[in-house]
Amino acid sequence: MSSDNTPSEVLNVQEFIDQQRFSRYQGLILALCFLIVAADGFDTAAVGFVAPALAKEWRLTWVQLGPVLSAALIGSVVGALVAGPLADKIGRKRVLVASVVTFGALSLASVQADSIEALTLFRLGCGIGLGAAMPNATTMISEYVPAKHRGLLVNVMFCGFTIGASAGGFAAALLIPAFGWRVVFFAGGVVPLLLAVVLLACLPESVRFMVAKSWPAASINKVLSRISGTPMEASRFKLHEETGVEKHIPVLLIMSKRYRTGTLLLWLTYFMGLLVYFLLTSWLPTLLKDSGMTLKQASLITALFPLGGGIGSIVCGYAMDRVSAHRVVAATYLLTGGLLWGIGQLTGEVLFIGLLIFVAGTCLNGAQVSVPVIAADFYPTHGRASGIAWMLGTGRIGGIVGSMAGANLLQAGLGLGAIVSMLAIPSFIAAFALLVKGSVAHKQSHASVISKRLTSGSE
DSSP states (O other), X not given: OGGGGSTTSEEEHHHHHXXXXXXXXXXXXXXXXXXXXXXXXXXXXXXHHHHHHHHHHHTOOHHHHHHHHHHHHHHHHHHHHHHHHHHHHHOHHHHHHHHHHHHHHHHHHXXXXXXXXXXXXHHHHHHHHHHHHHHHHHHHHXXXXXXXXXXXXXXXHHHHHHHHHHHHHHHHHHHHHHHOTHHHHHHHHHHHHHHHHHHHHHOOOOHHHHHHTTOOHHHHHHHHHHHHSSOOOOSEEEOOOOTTOOOOOHHHHHTSTTXXXXXXXXHHHHHHHHHHHHHHHHHHHHHHHHTTOOHHHHHHHXXXXXXXXXXXXXXXXXXXXXXXXXXHHHHHXXXXXXXXXXXXXXXXXXXXXXXXXXXXXXXXXXXXXXXXXXXXXXXXXHHHHHHHHHHHHHHHHHHHHHHHHHHHHHHTTOOHHHHHHHTHHHHHHHHHHHHHHHHXXXXXXXXXXXXXXHHHHHO
8 A cells, every 4th residue: 555655646436444443433434424323313303202292291182293293203304405415515514413413402402392383393403413414324334445345334323213213212211201302302402412512523524425525635544544544645546436427417317317216216225214104103002002002111122113223224234235225125025025015914912022022123124224325336426425315315205105104094993903903005015126227237337338348349
């Protein structure tokens, strides 16, 4: 690597990162993104655990609760659609810090809500911050980790979401009986605000973004020096992006002819996965309680659903770095569908239901957090944040559909078995869409190789 340190060399930043050992500095960035996603997970899941206590205190029907449960999801769609292009323009760090402050402050404000309308409004604003945080944390870490470990390390970051969501369940089970439902929003507000201070002090801007936007060489060398542990003095930098990719406006890029099919299939996959995820996280405590369990049992069993996601994320990430990422994640969605159908056939078996919910959560969370890894690898640097953000934003529309559908299915009199069994269908659709996406990507890659060979031959 010594030749890359000389000012005369043009340093390929991604190749440089890929050739280094994973450093403590990259570990710090991973840890900070992990904490962002954990705070996101806690806040996203909190309202589902709060719902039974909220309905009892304010005497609400399930349909009246629907807007509260879906408000943050609606806000997150707006946050994702706006934040992705913004991050591609002004940087990942600025948008990340602003998003964490936003959802922390508005979660804290939710403590003071005295009506269903006020709480819905606070949750809507909170969702805007949540929608901006996740895609930019994903983009940030994917641009800092070596390609050979990207699947595993990005999924390790996503374990923060499942751990945060599970912590929301345990916090609800322990704190709500003693202090009421407002304490959950208090915890979900204070922690992100403290985290924002740490981010300002310790989180760097994406080095790939700095190169793409022609930041001063001194700023780029400073970050690369911390990664390698040796002084860097390069004066020129480049990114290894596929040739033939024009620098469109980011949103136009992801919908251009080259990326359109893959973009739509990623949107469909993520939409279906979040439909399943948010229907379960929003309504599973209520479904379990209505099936005869106590509120504590329902909260604890629901907490098992995201808890297994950490295992699923690591297993999927490890496998994705070694075999076809599309096939690994598609197979995991298929397994999720089978498990959900199985849960729907059980009645009254509390321990067995809890076990299957844990395994189903392991699979669904593992699959769901792996899709952004595929998206990060699919898009070039100048459109990556937009591509990931718009996929997450579109997917969260699936979450809205899931949350609202849960309210209507309950109102229609359907119980735990019928609703959970039905969720096998969107899981299978997600698997099919991802298999098609993988096939399209393989054909494009094969065509690109042939084109390069013909080009080199003509030269």
